[in-house]
Amino acid sequence: MPAFRPPADVDTPALLGPRGPFPHTRMSDPLERRWLHYAFLSRDGRHGMVANASWLGPERDDLQSAPRYTTILLLHERGKPWVASQFNADITAPPWSAFRQPHALHQPQPLHIRSTAQTPAVNLQLRRTGLPCTSQCAPFAGDHHLRWQSEAGVRATGDWGLAGHWQRGVDAVGYHERVRGRWGWPELGEWVFGFANDLGGSADEAPEYAAVFTFIRPLTPKDATTASVMLWHRGHLRRHFPRRNVTFAVRGQLSRDAVQTVPALARMLGVPPMAPIPQRLVISARLGADWTVLDFEAEAAARVVIPSENSLRPFSVHEVVGPCVLRGELSGKPFAIETRGIVEFAGGAGGP
Numbered sequence: 001m002p003a004f005r006p007p008a009d010v011d012t013p014a015l016l017g018p019r020g021p022f023p024h025t026r027m028s029d030p031l032e033r034r035w036l037h038y039a040f041l042s043r044d045g046r047h048g049m050v051a052n053a054s055w056l057g058p059e060r061d062d063l064q065s066a067p068r069y070t071t072i073l074l075l076h077e078r079g080k081p082w083v084a085s086q087f088n089a090d091i092t093a094p095p096w097s098a099f100r101q102p103h104a105l106h107q108p109q110p111l112h113i114r115s116t117a118q119t120p121a122v123n124l125q126l127r128r129t130g131l132p133c134t135s136q137c138a139p140f141a142g143d144h145h146l147r148w149q150s151e152a153g154v155r156a157t158g159d160w161g162l163a164g165h166w167q168r169g170v171d172a173v174g175y176h177e178r179v180r181g182r183w184g185w186p187e188l189g190e191w192v193f194g195f196a197n198d199l200g201g202s203a204d205e206a207p208e209y210a211a212v213f214t215f216i217r218p219l220t221p222k223d224a225t226t227a228s229v230m231l232w233h234r235g236h237l238r239r240h241f242p243r244r245n246v247t248f249a250v251r252g253q254l255s256r257d258a259v260q261t262v263p264a265l266a267r268m269l270g271v272p273p274m275a276p277i278p279q280r281l282v283i284s285a286r287l288g289a290d291w292t293v294l295d296f297e298a299e300a301a302a303r304v305v306i307p308s309e310n311s312l313r314p315f316s317v318h319e320v321v322g323p324c325v326l327r328g329e330l331s332g333k334p335f336a337i338e339t340r341g342i343v344e345f346a347g348g349a350g351g352p
Contacts, residue, residue, distance in 0.1 A: 021099035021178045027067045031144075031309065032057035032182045036095050038111070039342050040156045040174030041321070043199045047160060047170060048076040048321040048342060049122060050302075051113055053095045056309070057182075073113045074262065074302050075120040075162040076321050082302035083162050084262035085115035098128040098151050098176050105129060105235075106204075111156075124158035128176075129206035130235030138226045140218035141187035148179045152197055152210035152232050173197040173207060175342075185308040185315035189218040190347030192248065192281070196294055196326045198337050206235030209335055211294055211326055213283050215248060229285035231292050231330065238330055241285035241292070252279030254298040259318070266305035271314050277301055277345055292328030296341050299323065318345040 022034050034055040041048050051073045058065030070087040094100075096111040106127050114121035130153035137147040156172040175195040192215040198207040210232040218224040227248070229241040254277040261267065281296045299322035306315045320343045327336035 019101050021097040022180055027055060027057040029057045029182055030059055031184055033180065035177075035179040036097055037177040037179065038154075038174065039176075039195065040154075040172040041197070041199065041340050041342065042170050042172045043203070044171075045199065045340055046078045047167065047172070048340075049160070049172070049174070050074045050319045050342065051089075051091075051122075053091055071113065072263065072304070073115060073120050073122065074304070074319055075122070075160060076300060076302070077162060078299075080163070080300075081260040082262060082300065082319065083120050083260075084264075084302060084304070085113075085117070085120055086263045086265060088116055090114045090116065096126050097178065098132065098154060099149065099178050103128065108157075114161075119161045119164060121161040122158060124156045127155050129153045129155055130210070130232055131237060133212070133230045133237050133240060136214070136226075136228060137181075138216050138218070138224065140189075140224035141183075141220050144181075144183040144187045144218070146179065146181040146183055146188070146216065148177055148214070150175065150177045150195075150212045150214075150230065152195060152212055152230075153206045153235055155203065157203075171203055173199055175212060184310040185306065186311045186313070187219060188216075188315075190345075191216045192343065192345055194281070194283075194294070194296060194341055194343035196296075196324050196337075196339050196341035198326075199339050200337075207232070209233055209326060209337055211292060213246070213285075213294065215246075229283060229292060229294075231285075231290075231328070233330060239285075239287060239290050239292070241287050245287050246283065246285045249282045249284075250278035250280065251282075253277065254279050254301060254320070258299070259301045259303050261303045261305065263304075266314075269305060269307065269314055271305050271316070272348075274303055274316055274318070275345075275348055277318055277320060281343060289332070290328070290330050292326070292330075294324060294326050294341070296324040296343055297322045298343070313348065316346065316348040320345060 108125040132151040
């Protein structure tokens with residue numbers, strides 16, 4: 001049988017679906033959202049990075065209205081406060097994504113993000129070393145929903161510019177996520193998200209172990225709460241622990257002096273006091289004989305203030321960095337890793 005050959009005017013990759021990272025469909029609802037999220041920690045434990053590129057649906061449902069596009073970059077140097085751009089940082093177009101096809105493992109591609117004030121900034125070469133988790137979806141508050149997909153073990157090498165100086169040749173390991181859906185911040189309620197990668201091993205390989213966890217608690221309905229823990233081993237997702245197998249525990253409060261409100265113009269919003277950030281967070285998961293525990297200690301936090309499109313109260317996302325221990329047992333083999341992680345604590349739009 002002769003091989004199939006598409007017509008000359010047909011884009012062959014498109015026959016297998018959109019190139020990604022999102023479907024090629026027009027955004028039409030004011031609350032429709034698409035995000036690309038990046039988070040990295042240097043292998044020497046000195047630096048941390050969080051960046052977000054987001055699209056928000058147009059104000060009017062017509063062909064002339066374009067989505068609103070924002071980007072923000074946050075960098076952290078151990079022992080110092082977080083620094084951040086405004087929501088208008090310059091970014092590689094199109095932004096790098098592990099969910100863009102075709103995309104081979106270990107193939108480096110650039111990601112450049114720079115504040116309009118020149119720093120903070122990063123010039124990175126990113127490459128994936130593993131495979132993503134399954135896509136997850138949380139419906140809530142009637143027609144609101146949130147869909148996300150995660151990939152751990154993303155490698156980043158390059159230069160980081162912060163506080164007026166550059167760190168050259170930073171070797172980092174991190175996490176990438178794509179998010180899309182339709183939601184308002186008050187309806188979303190709150191979430192806790194975090195990740196930890198083994199920072200040791202060869203820079204050319206996937207981390208020995210990596211974990212990502214999510215916890216989403218919308219205001220309504222009461223049974224909309226969802227949670228999961230995902231565990232990678234050498235680049236392969238080995239266990240996905242569902243909500244009923246996951247427990248969370250917190251203790252203490254991070255000193256408010258260790259929290260920096262960003263971006264700087266957020267102070268113009270007259271935001272109310274933030275909710276306290278736990279000093280310690282422990283997530284445990286078990287499925288059959290397999291189990292894992294991530295024990296995280298908060299060290300420094302950045303409070304990112306996000307205006308709400310359908311309420312008067314802003315929503316806060318707290319990016320928190322600190323040391324953590326990842327341990328457990330997988331297929332009868334115990335493991336324990338001392339590393340560093342980044343955790344997001346988010347909420348506040350509908351709080352008291």
